[in-house]
Amino acid sequence: MFIILLVLWLIFAGSVTVTNLLLGALVAGLITLLCTKFMGYDTGRFYRGFSKADEIVVYILYLLREIVRENLDVLRFIYRKGQPKPMLVRFYGGVQHEALRVLVANSITLTPGTYTVKLEGDEYAVHALDEYFQVDIEYSAFFKMARKVEEA
């Protein structure tokens, strides 16, 4: 968290000077200290997350590809004659970790054509613009990657 806050500070400041570095380190350190002391923030868990960096990069690249692909699919439905046949699909995701569940739900919402209406426990309710978008959504690569990270 300290490193991310410091990098954020330097990006907003616009240049890497001694003043910016010292001031940024002071503020970032203070915020990290307050978060760990009063908000139960676990710094160790954050740094352990970096061991999965390769999986995170693969996930982000796949997400970007899906966003472009589904954008084109929704475009097709916009410029085609007739209304689409929307659906609300309820299913179990099979992901245990809370943060991963939210990550997958957010990814589903980010790709046009589908969005998560409800997420309760492991139960997802996903609205799809057409039947075409909801086929095998619980077996999509988002869920597969989340389950793989969980098993590792």
Add this chain to the structure above:
Amino acid sequence: MIRLILAALFLALGLFMFFSEVVGFYKFTYVMNRMHAAALGDTLGIGSILVAVAILTGELVPILKLVLILVFMFLTGPVTTHLIAGAEVETHKNAGHEYKEVDRR
């Protein structure tokens, strides 16, 4: 010159996505379908315009700021979509006529 053409192409793509978003918004008749159209501008629309601006600036710090804009857009966009959709499903009693419900639990 090539940089300018590339930036113009990305800018045109972004504008086309925003145009399609508005067309879809008027074409679809129900709020939950319209939100799919609205997602076009939030993802590829803003994405390609930011890429175009990044190509035009060509400096590291402004590009990092643009990446930050995209990250925050991608983190906060789904939350609003989720809230609007949740409110519609909870409050609209006859919403079931507008879509087919499939239970795969």
